[in-house]
Amino acid sequence: MREVPVLDAANIRKRYGDREVVAGLDMSLRRGECFGLLGPNGAGKTTTLRMLLGLTAPDAGAIRVLGHPVPQAAREARIRIGVVPQMDNLDPDFTVTENLVVYGRYFGFKDDALQARIPSLLQFAALESRANSRIQELSGGMKRRLVLARALINDPDLIFLDEPTTGLDPQARHVIWERLRKLLNQGKTILLTTHFMDEAERLCDRLKIIDEGKTIAEGAPRDLIRTHIEPEVLEVYGEQVEQWVEKMAKPLASRAEVTGETAFCYAAQVQPLIDSLQNYAHLSFMHRPANLEDVFLKLTGREMRD
Amino acid sequence: MSSDLSLPRFSWRWIAVWRRNFLVWKKLAAESIFGNIVDPLFYMLGMGFGLGTMLPEVNGVTYIAFLAGGTVCYSTMFAASFEALYSGFARMHVQRTWDGILNAPIVLDDVVLAEWIWAASKSLLSGVAILLVVLALGLAQNWLAIFILPLAFLIGLTFAGMGFIMTAMAKSYDFFTFWFTIVLTPMVLLSGVFYPVGNMHPILQAVSSALPLTHAIELGRPLLLGKVPENILLHVGVMLAYGGVGFYIALVLFRRRLLK
Structure with missing residues (x-):
């Protein structure tokens, strides 16, 4: 029934x-x-x-x-x-x-x-x-x-x-x-x-x-995260993070987005990205699993809505 | 959209909304009743005995007795108008009380009906207070004065129905100044509250005869002077027409504003 x-x-x-x-x-x-x-x-x-x-x-x-x-x-x-x-x-x-x-x-x-x-x-x-x-x-x-x-x-x-x-x-x-x-x-x-x-x-x-x-x-929620986004996220922040993104993140991550001084790098494996940060001591990073917010921002964009 | 224009459909649920407003009033009843009594009392004493000493009899009665009938009508008119405009706008827009009610199984037509009856009830409560003042001053000639009470309710329906048009269009309280200064105050001056309409210029008399407050006073003044009013059906009909048409126009505007 x-x-x-x-x-x-x-x-x-x-x-x-x-x-x-x-x-x-x-x-x-x-x-x-x-x-x-x-x-x-x-x-x-x-x-x-x-x-x-x-x-x-x-x-x-x-x-x-x-x-x-x-x-x-x-x-x-x-x-x-x-x-x-x-x-x-x-x-x-x-x-x-x-x-x-x-x-x-x-x-x-x-x-x-x-x-x-x-x-x-x-x-x-x-x-x-x-x-x-x-x-x-x-x-x-x-x-x-x-x-x-x-x-x-x-x-x-x-x-x-x-x-x-x-x-x-x-x-x-x-x-x-x-x-x-x-x-x-x-x-x-x-x-x-x-x-x-x-x-x-x-x-x-x-x-x-x-x-x-x-x-x-x-x-x-879990299915959306699994189907719409890479499983791992590395958030990297600090001055001139763009330089690192251009040089290192773009080839190593499947996607990298920069908002202000923070770069969000999405990948199946983030260890190579973390390794690449060794020569960028002024940058800090946080490694975390992808969540619903990442899906939401990917699908609706990062620009402000008023 | 055509459904905005459809005739109102009411259910008994409106009573729950009326009771909400009544409960708020009960909490502030002392202040409200005080104002309802003292304001017309001062007016009648001040104008009646002050101005009255300079005046001979008006239409064969003392000035204060003449003034009493007009005071009842314009005081209750203002009571209903304040409720429909300022308090109604507070509940609709500022406090969002109506939004909460509309999430329950009550439709907008019922809410507006409840507000209409409530504004008329406030007019009635004001009428009760003024009648007490009139009785205390010995200005009522006989038992006909009791009919001031249904008249007060009718005045409430008339002016709240018209006033809701303003409430439905208002963006802020400031908007209501227009209604009070451009519509109600001139109406008080043209409707024979303070002096007989018959003493005015013929053109003004013609204007006056179209105003709902004039018709209210044509009923209220004889009732306090102990006489049965003439042309009762005409006066009641004109007032109901103003109130009913106003209510319908306002309801259409409320629907457009709140159900879009």
Whole structure:
């Protein structure tokens, strides 16, 4: 029996003026997986999420979420969806608990049902001692955890997370990651967008890299690294690193890219490159395995996107 | 896009959004009620007894009794307008409250409907406060004064519906200055709040007869003077038309702004 996807989008498109922001994307999420949607700024991630939630109608293509056609039955689909938006939009006039109660009412829950559910959400978010705090008194990490708890008020099957850890310190990020793991273990399906490749590599079962509204790669993080990039990376940095690159790295590495004072050399074997550095004492180096960030930069380029 | 223009479709979920706004109001109710009472009180005392000493009777009543009906109408108009423009813009744009709501199973039409009813509710709350002032000053002639309350709600629907057009177009709070200085303030001066419309130049009288605040005052002033207003259906109809058309135009603009 073929499993029905939790979310299925076929050839969706969206045009603003003469720019096609989403140019024919396909997407399919399996139950219980964490799916990453990656791309540089302006790649079409936010527009894609808005279309999947039914907040923007696609110009073409078909979307089904949790069995409902979107945007036609987006309201029905959203009953079983939780959303963690990029920007915190907690109610500043309310306490932690009031934020959860008010949000739960939007789903049609009665107050006594919400009062019964909120303690477990506060525990999940490690905010039990903050139940009656005002939002202004919370740290960035606490606010993020509260937004996550708020997204769980309806015990959703599918959770959208739009850059959930942007702006958080490393400790706070790890707490969020650990909570997301827990949700995946409970069988929830997650759709995640992020700028942090370590986050995507750590959490996602599968991911899709998009640019200019099109898919440029898709697969499990490890498979993407294996198929798109050489296994070893040597980062070499110091003044006039270009001279070394021209003379030594180009013949020895399969690819070498220079950004500022750093050269990224990709190769199956980096030992010859390391040996070649012996006559360049002012250069430092770091040897590491290739990661998702290398794939991302190879596929989307190193130039800045604004 | 044609779906921007489609007629509104509402669900009962709007009540949850209204309750959100009500909960915020309850937290700040003391300040809000204080303002709602003190502001019109000072106006009526200052203008009514101050200016009133220089004036003979206006249309057969004391100046303060004449002023009371106009004050009720323009105070509630401002209450609804502030809510629809400044507070509505805060929730839509500054705090992103609407974005959060739209991620739940609530659609934009419901959010805007809830904001409309809420702004009218604020107008009603303001109306309650002013009615208390009017009663305390002994300015209500009989039980007809109680109809000031549904009128306050109707005034709220009228001016919030129109005001949302500005909210939907605004880039910042500064934009609202135009509405208050170019639309509402001249309307107060032309609608017979402070002096009878009949004393104005005929052209201004014609302009006045097209203004929604004039129609509100045509209802509010007799109610406080203890008389049943004339042409009730006409006045209510004009106000509903202004509010309803304004609401629809605003809804189309909100859809274009937020659902594109």
